[in-house]
Amino acid sequence: MRNKLYKAAAVMLIGITSLSSCDKGFEEVNTDPINIKATTPDKLLAPVLVNSLTAGMQRNRNFNNELMQVTVSISDGDATVFRYEFRRTFADYLWNSWFIQTHNLKDMHALASQPEMLNESYQAISLICQSWLFSNLSDTYGDIPYSESGQGKNNNVEPAFDKPKDIYADIYKKLEEANTLLAKGTPIVAASDPMFKGDVAKWRKFCNSLYLRLLLRASGKADVATANIAKIKEIVDTNPAKYPIIENNSESATVRWSGEGGTGAYVSPYVNGVRVQDFRSASLGSFFIDHLRDWGDPRLQTTAPYGTGGTGATNRWAINQAPSGGYKGTPSGYAIGVGQERQSYFLSSEQAITSVVLGAKSLQQSPLTGILMNYAEVQFILAEAAAKGWISGNAELFYNQGITSSINYWVPPFPESGTAKDALDYIKAADIEWNNSLSLDGKMELIHLQKYYALFLVDMQQWFEYRRTGHPVLPKGPGLRNGGVMPARMTYPVYVQSANPSNYKTAVANQGVDEIYTNVWWQKP
Incomplete structure (x- = not known):
C-alpha cells in the first residue's frame, strides 16, 4: 500500500514539473498577431478601406441595384427590394459595418495626433474617410449618432x-x-495605402471632389443653398489651386482588387461574399441594359478593340445575352404572378466562354469594382453646376468628358479625352449629344442618365442622386409598393429602439416616422 502511495506521489510530481516546463515561454509563443493591443495609424487605413468598401459593395448589389433597376430579381416572394419593399432587418448591415469603421477612423486620428506618431496626412485621411462614411450613413438613414458616436469606451452607450x-x-x-x-505634403507609408499608394496629393484631390459631391447634395436646401453654391464656385472657379480636384481616371478614388480568387487581403469582396449562383441569379433590368444596347455602348462590345478579345472574349461587364439572343432586360416592378424569366445577367467568375473560365473578366472577380469616387462623377457634378449657371465652365464639355471617362474606366482602349474624335463619334451615333436648347429639367435628365452609369457599383450613390433629383426618370411597374414612390431611406435597425430608446424617440420626433417613405433632410423642401 505504501509503495502505491509513493508511485502516485511520483506521478503527481512529474505532472506538475511537466506543466511548469510547458508554461515556459507560453506568453511569447501564443501572442495573437491579429487582436493586437496597440497599433499605429498606418496599420488602420487599409482594413478600414477594405471593410467599408465591402459593406458598400454588398448593399450596392442587393439593394441599390434592385431599387435603381440595374438588376431585377426573379421572385414573387415577400419583401422584394425592386418592388420598393424590404424587411426592417435589411437596415442592420450597413449601420453595423460602417459605424464600426468610423470608430476605427477616429482611433486613427487620435493615434496620428500623438507626439510620438504625429502625422498630419493620416489625420487628414481619417477626416476624409469619416466624412465619406458619415455622409453615406446620414444619406441612408437621416438623423444618426455623430457627435457622440464611438464613445462606448467612455461609457456613453446611448449616443x-x-x-x-x-x-x-x-x-x-x-x-x-x-x-x-x-x-503640407507630409509623407505616409505607401504600403499602408491601397488606394493611392501613399500619394497624399491624390488624397487631397479626393477630399475636394468629395466636398463637391456633398455641397451639391445639399444645394437644394434653401437655408444652405447660397453658401453651398458659393463654395462650389470657389472650389471650381475662384480658387482651384487651393482646392485641387480629381482630373483624370488615374486619380479616381478606388481600391484596385487583386483580380484573384482565394482569400487574399485584396481579393474582391464579391468573390467570397457572394455565392457564384447568387451572383448570376438576377436578371438585368430593362432600363439598365436596353440603353446600353441601343447606344451601341463600348462596354457591351466583345470584339477588339473594346471587348476583352481573344479566346473566351466577352464584354467589359461580362454580361450574358438573353436566352432568345441579344441583350435584353426584365422590366422592374413587375406584378406578382406575371411569371417573368431571367434575361441578360452578369456572368459569375467560374463560368466559361469557349472553355475559358472568366475569372477576373467577370465583375465578381474584377479588380475594378472597389470605387469610392471616380473622375466621371466629378465631371457630371461640374456639368450640373455649369448648366445651373453656378460656375463659368462649359456644361457640354463637362458632360462629354463625363461620358468618355465613364467608359474609359472600364474600357481602356476607349479615348480618355472627351474631345477625341472617337468619343464624339460615339456620342453622336448614340444620339446622346448635349442639347443646349433643352429646359434645365431636360438638361438634368441628360446629365443624370449618363451619371447613372458613371455611378455603377459606387455604393448607394445612384439611389442618393435619384432621391435628390428625380433623375434619370425610371419606369414604374404595376407591382410597386410604397405607393409607387422610391423609398427615401432605410429604417433604423430594430435593436436601436431597445438599445438607445430615448434618443431613438427624439430622432423620430425630429425627422418623422421611422418608415421608408420619410424623407431625409436634403429631400425636404
Missing part, C-alpha cells in the same frame, strides 16, 4: 442622434481641415 444639417456642416469643416493638412 444622441444628430440632424443631417448639423452633420453636413461639420463634415464641410472636416474637409476644409483635411485639405489644409494635406497641403
Whole structure:
C-alpha cells in the first residue's frame, strides 16, 4: 500500500514539473498577431478601406441595384427590394459595418495626433474617410449618432442622434481641415495605402471632389443653398489651386482588387461574399441594359478593340445575352404572378466562354469594382453646376468628358479625352449629344442618365442622386409598393429602439416616422 502511495506521489510530481516546463515561454509563443493591443495609424487605413468598401459593395448589389433597376430579381416572394419593399432587418448591415469603421477612423486620428506618431496626412485621411462614411450613413438613414458616436469606451452607450444639417456642416469643416493638412505634403507609408499608394496629393484631390459631391447634395436646401453654391464656385472657379480636384481616371478614388480568387487581403469582396449562383441569379433590368444596347455602348462590345478579345472574349461587364439572343432586360416592378424569366445577367467568375473560365473578366472577380469616387462623377457634378449657371465652365464639355471617362474606366482602349474624335463619334451615333436648347429639367435628365452609369457599383450613390433629383426618370411597374414612390431611406435597425430608446424617440420626433417613405433632410423642401 505504501509503495502505491509513493508511485502516485511520483506521478503527481512529474505532472506538475511537466506543466511548469510547458508554461515556459507560453506568453511569447501564443501572442495573437491579429487582436493586437496597440497599433499605429498606418496599420488602420487599409482594413478600414477594405471593410467599408465591402459593406458598400454588398448593399450596392442587393439593394441599390434592385431599387435603381440595374438588376431585377426573379421572385414573387415577400419583401422584394425592386418592388420598393424590404424587411426592417435589411437596415442592420450597413449601420453595423460602417459605424464600426468610423470608430476605427477616429482611433486613427487620435493615434496620428500623438507626439510620438504625429502625422498630419493620416489625420487628414481619417477626416476624409469619416466624412465619406458619415455622409453615406446620414444619406441612408437621416438623423444618426455623430457627435457622440464611438464613445462606448467612455461609457456613453446611448449616443444622441444628430440632424443631417448639423452633420453636413461639420463634415464641410472636416474637409476644409483635411485639405489644409494635406497641403503640407507630409509623407505616409505607401504600403499602408491601397488606394493611392501613399500619394497624399491624390488624397487631397479626393477630399475636394468629395466636398463637391456633398455641397451639391445639399444645394437644394434653401437655408444652405447660397453658401453651398458659393463654395462650389470657389472650389471650381475662384480658387482651384487651393482646392485641387480629381482630373483624370488615374486619380479616381478606388481600391484596385487583386483580380484573384482565394482569400487574399485584396481579393474582391464579391468573390467570397457572394455565392457564384447568387451572383448570376438576377436578371438585368430593362432600363439598365436596353440603353446600353441601343447606344451601341463600348462596354457591351466583345470584339477588339473594346471587348476583352481573344479566346473566351466577352464584354467589359461580362454580361450574358438573353436566352432568345441579344441583350435584353426584365422590366422592374413587375406584378406578382406575371411569371417573368431571367434575361441578360452578369456572368459569375467560374463560368466559361469557349472553355475559358472568366475569372477576373467577370465583375465578381474584377479588380475594378472597389470605387469610392471616380473622375466621371466629378465631371457630371461640374456639368450640373455649369448648366445651373453656378460656375463659368462649359456644361457640354463637362458632360462629354463625363461620358468618355465613364467608359474609359472600364474600357481602356476607349479615348480618355472627351474631345477625341472617337468619343464624339460615339456620342453622336448614340444620339446622346448635349442639347443646349433643352429646359434645365431636360438638361438634368441628360446629365443624370449618363451619371447613372458613371455611378455603377459606387455604393448607394445612384439611389442618393435619384432621391435628390428625380433623375434619370425610371419606369414604374404595376407591382410597386410604397405607393409607387422610391423609398427615401432605410429604417433604423430594430435593436436601436431597445438599445438607445430615448434618443431613438427624439430622432423620430425630429425627422418623422421611422418608415421608408420619410424623407431625409436634403429631400425636404
